[in-house]
Amino acid sequence: MKTEIRTDLLRKLANHLLNGKLGHEKFDFNYYNIGKKNGVVDSPENRCGTNGCAIGECPVIWPKKWTWNDFSDPCVRGIPSTTDSIETFFCLTYHQQQHLFIPNNQSPDIYGGLHLDGDATKEQVANNIIQFCELAEANKL
Numbered sequence: 001m002k003t004e005i006r007t008d009l010l011r012k013l014a015n016h017l018l019n020g021k022l023g024h025e026k027f028d029f030n031y032y033n034i035g036k037k038n039g040v041v042d043s044p045e046n047r048c049g050t051n052g053c054a055i056g057e058c059p060v061i062w063p064k065k066w067t068w069n070d071f072s073d074p075c076v077r078g079i080p081s082t083t084d085s086i087e088t089f090f091c092l093t094y095h096q097q098q099h100l101f102i103p104n105n106q107s108p109d110i111y112g113g114l115h116l117d118g119d120a121t122k123e124q125v126a127n128n129i130i131q132f133c134e135l136a137e138a139n140k141l
Contacts, residue, residue: 023060
């Protein structure tokens with residue numbers, strides 16, 4: 001039995017990226033949640049929430065459902081893995097997650113939108129999410 005993609009939740013995320021007050025000082029498609037201290041950016045103790053991507057905004061949008069795991073990565077409460085959280089919350093396959101939330105992993109021929117690198121803006125990521133939702137709602141995925 002196929003689970004329906006939660007386009008309602010994805011659209012809420014896209015709308016937050018386009019119109020909401022981000023929980024991070026800077027949108028950064030490269031990291032879920034990261035800070036910079038003493039020149040080191042990729043260590044759990046330095047993840048202070050300075051930069052973050054779309055999934056990094058989930059605990060801001062849905063604070064009762066999402067939290068931060070031991071590595072300061074966003075996850076659904078009770079699910080320690082970010083990837084498993086995305087799958088469960090939005091009902092997305094691994095490849096769909098890659099397309100929407102990981103730089104340089106887009107499949108525009110299948111899921112719409114554009115190829116995005118790590119410098120993608122929040123608007124570009126939001127537009128990819130919206131185009132993905134349109135295809136899902138038209139039963140074209």
